[in-house]
Amino acid sequence: MSQGRHSIWSSLGVVFATVGVTVGFVIWALLAGPDIQRVMVRMVVVSLVIFLFLLFLRYFALLWFSYLGHAERNVLGMREIKELPPISILVPAYNEGRVLERALTSLMQLEYPEYEVLIIDDGSTDDTLEIAIGWEGQRGPGHFRVITKPNGGKASALNAGIAHSLHPLIMCMDADSSLEPRALLTAARHFSDPAVGAVAGNVKVENRGRILTRLQALEYIEGLNMPRRAQGFISAVNIVPGPVGLFRREALEEIGGYDTDTFAEDADLTLKIMEIGWRVEYEDQSIAWTEAPETWRDLTQQRYRWTRGILQAIRKRKGIYLRPFPDFPLWISTIQLGFEALVWPAMNVFAHLFFAIVAILFGAGELIVYWMILLTLLDLVAALVTVSMEEESLGLVPMALIYRFVFILFLDVVKMFATMEELFRLDMGWGKLERLENA
Amino acid sequence: MNVVDILVAIVVVTILVTIILAVVTYVAYKLRLSREPRPRDDDPDALRYFVTFDPPPGGSGSKTNLDQLDRDVADMGGHATEA
Numbered sequence: 001m002s003q004g005r006h007s008i009w010s011s012l013g014v015v016f017a018t019v020g021v022t023v024g025f026v027i028w029a030l031l032a033g034p035d036i037q038r039v040m041v042r043m044v045v046v047s048l049v050i051f052l053f054l055l056f057l058r059y060f061a062l063l064w065f066s067y068l069g070h071a072e073r074n075v076l077g078m079r080e081i082k083e084l085p086p087i088s089i090l091v092p093a094y095n096e097g098r099v100l101e102r103a104l105t106s107l108m109q110l111e112y113p114e115y116e117v118l119i120i121d122d123g124s125t126d127d128t129l130e131i132a133i134g135w136e137g138q139r140g141p142g143h144f145r146v147i148t149k150p151n152g153g154k155a156s157a158l159n160a161g162i163a164h165s166l167h168p169l170i171m172c173m174d175a176d177s178s179l180e181p182r183a184l185l186t187a188a189r190h191f192s193d194p195a196v197g198a199v200a201g202n203v204k205v206e207n208r209g210r211i212l213t214r215l216q217a218l219e220y221i222e223g224l225n226m227p228r229r230a231q232g233f234i235s236a237v238n239i240v241p242g243p244v245g246l247f248r249r250e251a252l253e254e255i256g257g258y259d260t261d262t263f264a265e266d267a268d269l270t271l272k273i274m275e276i277g278w279r280v281e282y283e284d285q286s287i288a289w290t291e292a293p294e295t296w297r298d299l300t301q302q303r304y305r306w307t308r309g310i311l312q313a314i315r316k317r318k319g320i321y322l323r324p325f326p327d328f329p330l331w332i333s334t335i336q337l338g339f340e341a342l343v344w345p346a347m348n349v350f351a352h353l354f355f356a357i358v359a360i361l362f363g364a365g366e367l368i369v370y371w372m373i374l375l376t377l378l379d380l381v382a383a384l385v386t387v388s389m390e391e392e393s394l395g396l397v398p399m400a401l402i403y404r405f406v407f408i409l410f411l412d413v414v415k416m417f418a419t420m421e422e423l424f425r426l427d428m429g430w431g432k433l434e435r436l437e438n439a
Numbered sequence: 440m441n442v443v444d445i446l447v448a449i450v451v452v453t454i455l456v457t458i459i460l461a462v463v464t465y466v467a468y469k470l471r472l473s474r475e476p477r478p479r480d481d482d483p484d485a486l487r488y489f490v491t492f493d494p495p496p497g498g499s500g501s502k503t504n505l506d507q508l509d510r511d512v513a514d515m516g517g518h519a520t521e522a
Contacts, residue, residue: 011469015462296460300468349458356454365447372450405450406457413461 010426014417026357037362044358048371051351055375058344059382065230069282070389072233081192086114087184087246088165089142089173092157093132094122096175099291100131106178108139111185115171116143120161123151128175154242155258155265162249162257170247173288177243178206180287187246187286197251197278198270200228200237201244201286202390207294211399215407216292216299218399222386223408225284227336229389232282236274236329238337239267239310244288251278262316264309267337271313274330275320284390300414307418310341315422342419345412352409372405379403 029040089107093100100119107117119132132146149160158172169188173179187199202225205217224241231237240247245266255272262268274280293299314337321338324331359365383400387393 012466015466019462296464297468297471300461300464301472304465304468352454353458356451359447359451365451366443369443369446369450372446405453409454409457410461410464413458414465417465 010424011417011421014420014424014426018417018420022353026361029357029361040358041362041364044355044364045367047351047354048367051347052371052374054347055378059378062227062230063382063385065233066226066386066389069229069233070284073284081189084113084185084188085169085191086116086167087112087169087171087188088161088167089115089117089171089184090120090158090161090165091117091173091175092120092122092154092161093124093128093175094151094154094157095124095126095128097124097126097128097131099176100128103173103175103178104132104135104144106180107142107144109181110142110179110183111181112141112188114141114167115184116145116166118161118164119144119146119175120157121146121148122154122157123149153260155260158265159257162252165249168249170249170252172240172242172245172247174243174290177203177288177290179244180285180289183244183286183288184246187244187283190281190283191246191248193279195279196235196281197248197273198237198240198280199246199286200232200240200270200280200282201246201288202228202282202284203241203243203288203290204392205292206289207291210294212296212299213292213294214396215399215403217392218383218387218396218403219407220292221390221392221396222383222400222403225390226382226386227340228282229284231333231336234329234332235279235281236333237280237282238270238274238333239264240270240273240280241288242266243290244286246286247273248278251276259316262309262312263305264313267310268313268316271317271330271334271337274327274333275317277327296410299411303411303414304418307341307345307415308422310337311419311422314338314341341415345415346419348409348412349416352405375404376401 029037032040091100091103091107096103104117104119117135119135121129121132129146129148135144136146137144145164147160147164149157161172162170169191171184171187183201187201190196190199203220205213205220207213208217228237228239242265251273254276255269258265258269259272270280293302314334317334320331320334355364355368355371359368379400380397383397383403384394387396
């Protein structure tokens with residue numbers, strides 16, 4: 001039996017088992033006597049309180065620390081640096097012919113005195129290599145070079161790029177992203193502190209023509225950048241994102257580059273850097289624009305891969321959970337990574353499902369509607385605060401009305417199945433998103 | 440039917456439809472993935488995901504490192520050179 005068939009039947013087994021348990025629970029609840037039904041309604045009330053408590057705690061902790069990070073930056077201003085060290089920019093590309101040109105054009109316009117661009121063709125079968133070769137040579141302050149190698153995955157391409165690079169700072173980005181002109185300048189200043197090993201940039205969604213991509217634009221601001229800003233306040237950002245991350249060469253060499261045994265090489269690398277004592281900071285002005293998936297199916301594929309990759313990275317260092325000291329920021333950052341990937345999605349899905357079932361069967365609908373209204377208000381406030389902090393379009397704020405009950409719930413179902421597959425260690429493939437080239 | 444009843448209906452239907460759509464999309468994604476050609480797992484001891492390239496220790500970017508890279512990639516059946 002091939003790996004593919006094994007995977008699909010196991011995956012379907014996970015889905016059918018989950019649906020079966022849910023349906024079984026509903027039938028049991030219907031057949032149960034009035035005493036059990038009363039207990040269930042009470043359980044809903046208790047669950048609502050616990051769920052709300054955790055939700056509020058999470059939101060306010062993230063909002064407070066991200067506000068502190070934001071305020072610190074506004075009061076102290078940007079860190080001064082005497083001399084800007086030259087930077088090597090690595091652009092790994094596998095079949096990115098349709099979008100590579102846009103990424104390279106953005107690199108030609110960077111405001112930085114000296115940098116090189118290494119385009120690493122990872123054995124592409126389209127015209128990626130030809131396009132890359134057309135860019136070779138000096139373009140403004142940037143010197144463009146091309147490396148080609150057999151296909152080995154993004155991590156191996158980045159490792160090859162690191163080996164070929166020449167400069168003391170290394171920027172890793174994606175070929176489907178483009179950098180803002182000041183992306184290097186703003187991130188490089190953090191390295192005036194010799195303890196800083198990496199700086200995470202700010203990823204924003206470029207294609208916002210559809211409701212799905214506008215929801216992702218809000219998610220990047222509220223769900224990804226807000227936590228990153230909060231983590232940045234304690235110099236323990238747990239994921240330096242693939243589209244924009246600046247690293248100290250010394251740190252990359254010390255950890256031996258990227259590992260190739262997870263699907264979230266960015267999370268894995270960041271944790272490795274933190275484990276050996278380097279600080280990882282966040283720079284919200286180092287901006288990369290990326291193309292978000294435009295269909296629910298592509299979004300499913302992307303989040304499935306992210307979730308399993310993060311769980312693989314956590315699995316590699318699960319011992320950290322038992323060692324809060326001496327590196328408390330690393331511990332809290334890893335706890336948050338595990339909570340967001342493992343605990344929160346499952347809690348969210350089962351809470352919604354449980355509340356819906358109880359509302360239908362036992363008439364507790366009114367309570368749940370008030371709970372939903374409260375959560376929606378909370379989402380609107382969080383969206384307003386975070387969108388304002390990033391000086392983004394206020395037109396994204398109304399997306400908060402359907403953010404939790406449609407978008408996040410959908411993603412959490414996908415994350416829950418991905419988590420179960422990772423726990424059962426089912427086989428997985430890489431997959432590649434369809435590029436629509438309309439960003 | 441009062442406003443609260445309508446809101447209850449909207450909330451419950453939204454939750455259930457979203458969860459059902461997510462499950463259906465997930466199954467569709469897995470079905471599509473299973474139809475893509477995949478290499479057979481002939482070597483159980485091989486890495487599960489990628490071919491590894493480990494940068495050699497000490498002074499990346501040096502001539503020694505690039506020679507090592509070429510040797511490693513040649514072992515993988517290709518060539519890694521500046522195009």
